[in-house]
Every structure is written in structure tokens, then in C-alpha cells.
Amino acid sequence: MYDHYGSGCISSVLASKSRPVFWLADAQAIKVVATDKATFDKDMDFYSNGMLFFGPNIIASDTSTWKRHRMISNPAFNESVNGVVWKETAKAVKNWFSELDSRTNNSDGEISIHTFDSFSTLALTIFACAGFGSDGATPITELRETLRMAFHHSAARTSLPDWVFDLTNRIHIPFLSPYLRKTIGVYEALDQMCMKAVSEVRADVLLEKSNSTTGGALLRNLVKANMDVDGEQDEKERGQRSLTDRELVSNMFLFFIAGHETTANALSFVCAFLALYPDVQRKILDEIELIWPNGVPEDVAEAEYKNAFSRLTYTTAAFYEALRLIPIVSRLGRMVLKDTVLRTYRLNGIGDPEPYSVPMKEGSEIMIDMAAVHRNPIYWGADADEFKPERFVDTDTYRWPRDAFLAFSTGFRDCIGRKFAAVEGANVLARIIRRYEILVPKRLRDMPFEEQKAYLSKWRPFVTNSPVYPEVTFRRRS
Ligand code: HEM
Incomplete structure (x- = not known):
């Protein structure tokens, strides 16, 4: 459409709301929209419908409320969390590989991988540990199981209004009522667990328990950042600057929802591209062998994160x-x-x-069209549709404006978990590539390359975009 009309902005009318919508494939115009707080804000109707059942939080809040949430959350997403993510990722991948070893008994040594299921389980385990602290006071297996159930019930919980849950509680509707009661039960259990974890962590911080297993984890950082603000303020200002326990819990849930499925989908697509581009895998392998000539260590310390992650530049570039x-x-x-x-x-x-x-009236809507910006040849060149991680490494040859990469959004409401995701993603990829060759599934191997590519990169839009065919094959390297 942008090509057809020869413009970085096209407009349409949203019939259901009778208002104009301006679609943008122009990175500079998007930057203005994302940074001018006085003129543009989030469409709160969209977010508040399904994101507020645990209480106010960072994502479902207009700019004035959001500031308080972001101010406390920013210091929580610090380098200590990234160190924990690094360590917990290594642990989770090690367990996953043991499970894969037990499945590799066929003669050709190939294992078929359902990418989304595998990465969703990994991301869940990593978030449970890096978010709440491995083996903290709340048992991690119980927490992980509850998070897993919450994820499975998240579509119902976030898309249906509260009155539907009330109604199905009072009137029995076959199949629906039992399912929605279960949904409510899962979320109540998660809420209780998180509230308990907040009090336990606060007690830990007050006692300055230095050997605590929650050290560095997101929740502890968040509680601590909140207490630091609390300590600085008088009674009146405190309420305006710090978060309540309910808000802390709501934010933790939000971090989970915002970070779990996104990372799992991203890893699924990277694996699909790597299966299609063995030369990129080779380059990743070269990078890994240079960093770890004797193999990627299975057990790593948090402190190793900085040095190792900063050297995984090509691997991280493939993720981006x-x-x-x-x-x-x-x-x-x-x-x-x-x-x-x-x-x-x-x-x-x-x-x-x-x-x-383009003149825009108050009440109009803007669509920041990241998918269009990301393939806009004005920024990415004639080969914009090609998978070339070099773009993120060799920026002398591949010149593109920094504002044209929008996967983590931009401006003041950009993704707070970008580094969390990149650290986890690069670590997972490095470990996979060192151990396995990623191949296209057997039944696709006779297809021409373009058909394989169309198949494996086909995506379905939902809350986040997921692969329609989340499958690749792993073959153990000798
Ligand atoms: C590949 C993985 C990820 C992608 C592609 C991604 C993408 C995004 C995008 C596009 C936004 C803007 C959303 C909006 O404006 O409504 C966002 C916001 C956010 N993301 Fe991520 N994200 C990822 C991983 C994570 C992780 C791992 C976490 C936390 C652990 C996280 C937490 C958040 C939060 C809390 C916000 C809201 C920030 C605010 O409004 O101030 N994300 N993310």
C-alpha cells in the first residue's frame, strides 16, 4: 500500500469507531509520535480492557500514571538481572538438552523440534527463576506450574470482560463455566503467590540477607527500588512516587506476559531462518568457537555474563x-x-x-506499522526482504537509520525488557548452534528454497505474531 500510493503515510477510516486512522511506514514520523508526549498517547481503551485485572501496571496506563511505574521499574531491569538471566538460561538449556538426548534414538540422529513449545517452556523457566529468584521462598516448581497455567488461560483472562466471569459463575453454561472457573482459580493462585513473594522479598531486603537466592532477581530489584523511593519521601509524596503491593504484583505479571511469548516467538523465527540459511549458522558457530574453543560451558556464573554476551555480536545480530x-x-x-x-x-x-x-485532528488514531518500516527499501535497501544479520554488525556497509528498527518499539514507551530478551536469546542460540545443526524439516527438503522460506516464515497475527508452522529439525554435531 505504501508503495502503491508512494507515501510514508496512508489513511483509512475505522468504520466501527468512525475515526480516521493514519498508518505510518516512516521512521522519522514515528519517532515524533513516540516522543511527543503532549500530542500523542497510547490508545488506552485497547489496553485497559484486558490488562488491568491484577491492578494498574506499566503497560495499561496513560502517560501520567505510567511515569511512576516506569520510574520504579527502570532500576529493576539492571545488569544484575541480566546476569541472572544469563545463568538461568544456561541451566534451563542444559535440562532441555538432556531431555532431547533421551529422545534421539533414531538412526539418522535427527530430532524434530516444535520450536514454539520448546522455547515457551524455556522462557517460562527462565522468567520464573530470573523474575522471582531460583529456589526463593516461593518454591520455583510450583510458581512455574502456576505461570504455565496462567499463560494457557491468558487468552480467556485478557480478552473477556469481568462480567462474563461473574455471569458464568452464577449461571452454569456447559463447558464454558468450568473452564472460566478454572481460569479464575489459576489467576487467584498466581495472585496469592505473587503477593506472598512480595512480602517475603521485602522482609529479605529489610534484613539485608546477603545469601538470599532472590539476589539480582527482578522482583527483588523491583521491591528494593520501590523501598528506596519510599525511604526518600515524606508520607504525602510517597503515595505519588512509589507503587503499592498490588501494583508491584500487577507489574510482575505484566513483565511475564510481555516477555514470555514474545521471546519464545522470536526464538522460533530465528531458528526457522537459521534452518534456511546454513551459512549464517556457520558464522555463528565460528563466533562461538572463538569465545569458547573447548565448548560452551554448561554451568555459568552470573559474573561471566558481561564478557561473554558482549562478544556474541553476530549471534545477537541474527536474533535482531x-x-x-x-x-x-x-x-x-x-x-x-x-x-x-x-x-x-x-x-x-x-x-x-x-x-x-499531513494534518491530523484530535481523536484520530495512528498505527505505527513496524512490519512496514522493517521492510521499507528506503531504509534497508533493495534487499530488505533478505535475512542478513550483517546489517546489525557491519554498519559501514549496511547503513540504516537507528530509528528504523522498531521491534522493541521506540520513544519513552519502548520495551523495558529488550536486553533481558537479547541476553536470553543470544545465550539460547549459541548453545543450540554449538551442539546442533538446525535443518529444515525432512518433508520440506525437496521443495525449492523460496517455498521452504514462505512456509517456515509464515506468521499469524494475534496478540503477538507467531509462526504458523513452528517446526525445525536438530542434528547433533559430531
Ligand atoms: C523478543 C522479545 C520482546 C519483544 C519483541 C518486545 C517488544 C515490545 C514492544 C513492541 C513494546 C511496546 C508495547 C506497547 O507500546 O504497547 C514492549 C513493551 C514492553 N515490554 Fe517488551 N518485548 C520483548 C521482551 C520483553 C521482556 C523479556 C520483558 C520483561 C521481562 C518485556 C517487558 C515489556 C514491558 C514491561 C513493556 C512496557 C513498557 C512501557 O510501557 O513502559 N518485554 N515490548
Whole structure:
């Protein structure tokens, strides 16, 4: 559409709400929308429907409320969490590999992998440990199981309004009532666990238990950041700057929802691309062998994270490049708060962008179209559809504006878990590639490359974009 109309902005009318919608494939215009707090804000109707049942939180809040949540959360996502993510990822992958070993008994040594299921389990385990502290006061297996159930029931919990749950509680509707009662039960259990974990962690922090297993974990950091603000303020200011226990729990749940499925889907797509591009796998293997000539260590300390992660540049680039081609969140909505004019571009006859202005009325909607920006040849060149991790490494040859990579959004509401996801993603990939060759599934091998690619990279849009065919094959390297 952007090509067809030769513009970085196209408009449509949302019939259901009778308002204009401006779609943007222009990175500079998006930057303005994402940074000008006075003129643009999130479409809160969209978020508040399904995200507030645990209480107010960072994602489902307008800018004024959001500031308090972000101020406490920012210091919580610090380098100590990344160290814990690094260590817990190594542990989780080791257990997963043991399970794969027990499945490899066929003669060709190939194992078929359901990528989303595998990475979803991994991401869940890693979040449970790095989020709450491995073997903290709340038993990690119990917590992980409850998070897993919460994830399975999340579509129902976030898409149905509260009155549906009330109704099905009072009137028995076959199949639906039992399922929704179970949903409520799971979320109540998770809520209780999280509230208990908050009090336990607070007690830990007060006693300055230095040997605590929750050290460095996200929840402990969050509670601590909140207590630091508490300590600084008088009674009146405290309420305005710190978070209540309910808000802390709501945010932890949000971190889980925002971080779990996104990372699992991203890893699924990277594996699909790696299966299609063995030369990229080779380069990742070269990088890994340089860092760990004697094999990737199975048990790692948190302190090793900084040195090792910063050297996994090509591996991390492969993670980002897959996210460029298939952004897990492909569009974000914003509301226009007051009449404004947005500068964007249109293409003149010979395809050069020239600036022009689009007037926008208060109440209009904007769609930040990450999927379109990520394949816009103005930024990424004629080979924008190709999988080339080099773009994120060799930035002299591959020149693109920093604002044109939007997988983690941009501006003041960008993803707070970007590094968390990258540390986990690069670590998982390095370990897989060192041990296995990733191949396209056997039954696709006779297909031409373009058909394989179309098949494995086919995605379905939902809350986040997931692969339609989440499958690859692993073959153990000799
Ligand atoms: C590949 C993985 C990930 C992708 C692609 C991703 C993408 C995004 C995007 C596009 C947004 C903007 C959403 C919006 O404006 O509504 C966002 C926000 C957010 N993400 Fe992520 N994310 C990932 C991983 C994570 C992880 C691991 C965590 C936490 C552990 C996390 C926590 C959050 C939070 C809390 C926000 C809201 C920030 C705010 O409004 O201030 N994300 N993410």
C-alpha cells in the first residue's frame, strides 16, 4: 500500500469507531509520535480492557500514571538481572538438552523440534527463576506450574470482560463455566503467590540477607527500588512516587506476559531462518568457537555474563535480524490528543522521498506499522526482504537509520525488557548452534528454497505474531 500510493503515510477510516486512522511506514514520523508526549498517547481503551485485572501496571496506563511505574521499574531491569538471566538460561538449556538426548534414538540422529513449545517452556523457566529468584521462598516448581497455567488461560483472562466471569459463575453454561472457573482459580493462585513473594522479598531486603537466592532477581530489584523511593519521601509524596503491593504484583505479571511469548516467538523465527540459511549458522558457530574453543560451558556464573554476551555480536545480530523481518509485535496504536500536523514523505516520480505534511485532528488514531518500516527499501535497501544479520554488525556497509528498527518499539514507551530478551536469546542460540545443526524439516527438503522460506516464515497475527508452522529439525554435531 505504501508503495502503491508512494507515501510514508496512508489513511483509512475505522468504520466501527468512525475515526480516521493514519498508518505510518516512516521512521522519522514515528519517532515524533513516540516522543511527543503532549500530542500523542497510547490508545488506552485497547489496553485497559484486558490488562488491568491484577491492578494498574506499566503497560495499561496513560502517560501520567505510567511515569511512576516506569520510574520504579527502570532500576529493576539492571545488569544484575541480566546476569541472572544469563545463568538461568544456561541451566534451563542444559535440562532441555538432556531431555532431547533421551529422545534421539533414531538412526539418522535427527530430532524434530516444535520450536514454539520448546522455547515457551524455556522462557517460562527462565522468567520464573530470573523474575522471582531460583529456589526463593516461593518454591520455583510450583510458581512455574502456576505461570504455565496462567499463560494457557491468558487468552480467556485478557480478552473477556469481568462480567462474563461473574455471569458464568452464577449461571452454569456447559463447558464454558468450568473452564472460566478454572481460569479464575489459576489467576487467584498466581495472585496469592505473587503477593506472598512480595512480602517475603521485602522482609529479605529489610534484613539485608546477603545469601538470599532472590539476589539480582527482578522482583527483588523491583521491591528494593520501590523501598528506596519510599525511604526518600515524606508520607504525602510517597503515595505519588512509589507503587503499592498490588501494583508491584500487577507489574510482575505484566513483565511475564510481555516477555514470555514474545521471546519464545522470536526464538522460533530465528531458528526457522537459521534452518534456511546454513551459512549464517556457520558464522555463528565460528563466533562461538572463538569465545569458547573447548565448548560452551554448561554451568555459568552470573559474573561471566558481561564478557561473554558482549562478544556474541553476530549471534545477537541474527536474533535482531529475524525480529526485523518478522516483528513479534507488528503494529502499535496511538491516539492524537490535539490537532496537529505530522511531517512525512511521499515519493516523487523517480522514487526519491520528498517531505510533505499531513494534518491530523484530535481523536484520530495512528498505527505505527513496524512490519512496514522493517521492510521499507528506503531504509534497508533493495534487499530488505533478505535475512542478513550483517546489517546489525557491519554498519559501514549496511547503513540504516537507528530509528528504523522498531521491534522493541521506540520513544519513552519502548520495551523495558529488550536486553533481558537479547541476553536470553543470544545465550539460547549459541548453545543450540554449538551442539546442533538446525535443518529444515525432512518433508520440506525437496521443495525449492523460496517455498521452504514462505512456509517456515509464515506468521499469524494475534496478540503477538507467531509462526504458523513452528517446526525445525536438530542434528547433533559430531
Ligand atoms: C523478543 C522479545 C520482546 C519483544 C519483541 C518486545 C517488544 C515490545 C514492544 C513492541 C513494546 C511496546 C508495547 C506497547 O507500546 O504497547 C514492549 C513493551 C514492553 N515490554 Fe517488551 N518485548 C520483548 C521482551 C520483553 C521482556 C523479556 C520483558 C520483561 C521481562 C518485556 C517487558 C515489556 C514491558 C514491561 C513493556 C512496557 C513498557 C512501557 O510501557 O513502559 N518485554 N515490548
